[in-house]
Amino acid sequence: MNPSAELARAVVTALRGAGVREVVLAPGSRNAPLSFALFDAASQTPGPWPGLRLHTRIDxxxxxxxxLxxxxxxxRAAAVVCTSGTAVANLLPAVVEAAHAGxxxxxxxxxxxxxxxxxxANQTTDQDGLFGTFAPTLDVAGADLGQLLAFLRTHDHRRPVHLNVQLDDPLLPDDAWDGGEVPPWAVHATSTAPEATTLDLGPRTVVVAGDDAGPPARQLAEAAGWPLLAEPSxxxxxGDAVIRTYRLLLGTEIGERIERAVVLxxxxxxxxxSRLLARDDVEVVSVRARGMWPGRPHAIASEHEAVRVDGSDDAAWLEEWRAADRSVARQLDRLLAxxxxxTPHEVAGAVSRALPPGGLLFVGASNPIRDLDLMVAPYEVGGRRKVIANRGLAGIDGTTSSAIGAALGRPRSTRAxxxxxxxxxxHDTTGLVLGPREARPDLTIVVVNDDGGSIFATLEQGDPAYADRFDTLFGTPHGVDVASLCAAMRVPHLAxxxxxxxxxxxxxPNGGIEVVEARVRRDDRRALDAKIRALTP
Structure with a gap:
C-alpha cells in the first residue's frame, strides 16, 4: 500500500472512531487519497456501527x-474535507462560526x-495552524492512528478542530478498501448535570434566553413565575411564561422596573x-454559555454552571407582563393586517405558523430572525419543533447550505x-448546486425579497439625511431575478x-428543495418599524 493511501485510511478510521457519521467532501487532486478512502468507507454495510454518509460539494x-x-x-461532530491552497481558506467562515457557537x-x-x-510549489501555502485560535491543528505526516485518535479525543468537546494531512505522490490507491475496523472510542466519564446555584426570590426578575439556551431557561422561568424573554433560536x-413582544415592552414602564436578569x-x-443588561440598576446573573468566548459583553453580578429556585415568586409580576404582552400583540397584529x-413580519408569522410539531426551521440573520422574534406562534411544550440559526457570529454566510445540512441531518422532521x-x-447561491447523486432533503426555503439590505434602513445609517448615498453603501439593490436563478439550479420556485x-x-409543499419568494417593499421598512415601536409609549 502506498503511504498516502495508508495515511488517508487512518484519518478516515479515526473520524469513524470519533463518532463522525457525516462527511462533506470538496473535490481536488491533493485530497484524492482521502476522497477514495471516504468513498470506500461510505460504501460499506454499517453492520453494528452506524454508517458514514458522504456529501460532495464543488464549493x-x-x-x-x-x-456546520x-x-x-x-x-454530533461532522467533517469537511478539501484540497490544499485557497480551498482551505474558504473554510474559515464556517470554522469561526462553529468556534463561537460551540x-x-x-x-x-x-x-x-x-x-x-x-x-x-503549486497550491502550497502555510496551512498548519491557518485557523489560529479558532481550531487547534494537528499536522499529520504519518499513518499513526493512535496519534489521530488521541488528538480527537483530547478535543472531544463543542468546538472545531483541524487535521492538516500531508499527502505525497502517488495520490491514487493501489486497491479498494473494505473500510477497516471502527476503533472503540475512549470510555467517557459519565456526564452529570452541573450543580445548580439556588437563586433568591424577591427581586423583579426576567429570564433572558439567547441562542441555544435550551429548556433550562423555560423550566427556570416557569418554576419561579418569571417572564421569559426568549429568542426564536x-x-x-x-410555554406560558414566554413574552412575545418583550422587545417592545422593555422600553416601557414595566421594563424599567426590572431588578434582575438571568441570562442563558x-x-x-x-x-x-443589550440596554437592559448594561443597566447599572439591574443585577445580571449569567449561566455559562457555549463557544470560545463564553463571557458576557456586560458586567455580571455572578456566573454559574446552572441555576434553580425553591418555590415561586409573586405571580402578579408575571401576570403584568402577560397582560401587557397580550395588549401589544393584538395592536401589532392589527397594525400589520x-x-x-x-410585510416581512407577516411572512415570518406565516412561516412560524406553518411549522408543525416535530418540524425544523432554519432562520437567516439580519431582519428575518428579528421579524420572527416578534411573530413566533405560541408553541406548546413538548412539540419538538427545532428552530436554529447561525448565531455564533450572526453572519449571512452559508445560510442556504447550513439549512440544507440541518434538513439532511434531521430526516425525521415532520417538515423542514x-x-x-x-x-x-x-450570497449563498452555490448552496443550491447539488449533483444528481446527492441527497436532497424536503426543504421549503422562504426568501423575503425586498431587493437589498433593508436592515440598514432601520439603523442609524437609514436616516433620511443619508438618502443620497444609502443605496450605494448599504441598501445595495441587486436586481436578481430569483425565479431565473432557481431555474438555473433546477429548483422549483413560486413568487x-x-x-x-x-x-x-x-x-x-411539493417535496425536495423548493423556493417560495415573498416579494415585499423596502422603501417603507424604516417607517413600518417606527409604527411598530410607537405601539408602546
Missing amino acids: ERTGGFLA GLAKVSG VPLVVVTADRPARLRGTG SGCRT GHPTLSRPV AEPDL LALMGDVTFV VTSLPELEHALAS
Whole structure:
C-alpha cells in the first residue's frame, strides 16, 4: 500500500472512531487519497456501527456550512474535507462560526509534504495552524492512528478542530478498501448535570434566553413565575411564561422596573435586551454559555454552571407582563393586517405558523430572525419543533447550505423550512448546486425579497439625511431575478405577493428543495418599524 493511501485510511478510521457519521467532501487532486478512502468507507454495510454518509460539494465555503448545519442539528461532530491552497481558506467562515457557537466540526485539509513548504510549489501555502485560535491543528505526516485518535479525543468537546494531512505522490490507491475496523472510542466519564446555584426570590426578575439556551431557561422561568424573554433560536420559545413582544415592552414602564436578569444562551438580536443588561440598576446573573468566548459583553453580578429556585415568586409580576404582552400583540397584529402590502413580519408569522410539531426551521440573520422574534406562534411544550440559526457570529454566510445540512441531518422532521432574506439567499447561491447523486432533503426555503439590505434602513445609517448615498453603501439593490436563478439550479420556485398566497404555498409543499419568494417593499421598512415601536409609549 502506498503511504498516502495508508495515511488517508487512518484519518478516515479515526473520524469513524470519533463518532463522525457525516462527511462533506470538496473535490481536488491533493485530497484524492482521502476522497477514495471516504468513498470506500461510505460504501460499506454499517453492520453494528452506524454508517458514514458522504456529501460532495464543488464549493468549499458551501461545504463547510453544510457540515456546520449537519453538526448543529445533531450535536454530533461532522467533517469537511478539501484540497490544499485557497480551498482551505474558504473554510474559515464556517470554522469561526462553529468556534463561537460551540459546534463540533472536524476540518480535514490535504497538504503538500513539508519539504515543499516555503517554496513556489503549486497550491502550497502555510496551512498548519491557518485557523489560529479558532481550531487547534494537528499536522499529520504519518499513518499513526493512535496519534489521530488521541488528538480527537483530547478535543472531544463543542468546538472545531483541524487535521492538516500531508499527502505525497502517488495520490491514487493501489486497491479498494473494505473500510477497516471502527476503533472503540475512549470510555467517557459519565456526564452529570452541573450543580445548580439556588437563586433568591424577591427581586423583579426576567429570564433572558439567547441562542441555544435550551429548556433550562423555560423550566427556570416557569418554576419561579418569571417572564421569559426568549429568542426564536433559544430552544425554549414555548410555554406560558414566554413574552412575545418583550422587545417592545422593555422600553416601557414595566421594563424599567426590572431588578434582575438571568441570562442563558447567547442573546444577540435585540438592542433593548443589550440596554437592559448594561443597566447599572439591574443585577445580571449569567449561566455559562457555549463557544470560545463564553463571557458576557456586560458586567455580571455572578456566573454559574446552572441555576434553580425553591418555590415561586409573586405571580402578579408575571401576570403584568402577560397582560401587557397580550395588549401589544393584538395592536401589532392589527397594525400589520391594515398594511396595504405584504410585510416581512407577516411572512415570518406565516412561516412560524406553518411549522408543525416535530418540524425544523432554519432562520437567516439580519431582519428575518428579528421579524420572527416578534411573530413566533405560541408553541406548546413538548412539540419538538427545532428552530436554529447561525448565531455564533450572526453572519449571512452559508445560510442556504447550513439549512440544507440541518434538513439532511434531521430526516425525521415532520417538515423542514428555512426563512431568509434575499441578500442572504443570493450570497449563498452555490448552496443550491447539488449533483444528481446527492441527497436532497424536503426543504421549503422562504426568501423575503425586498431587493437589498433593508436592515440598514432601520439603523442609524437609514436616516433620511443619508438618502443620497444609502443605496450605494448599504441598501445595495441587486436586481436578481430569483425565479431565473432557481431555474438555473433546477429548483422549483413560486413568487407570492400576499399573505393568502403565501399561506397557500406553505400549505402545499411539493417535496425536495423548493423556493417560495415573498416579494415585499423596502422603501417603507424604516417607517413600518417606527409604527411598530410607537405601539408602546
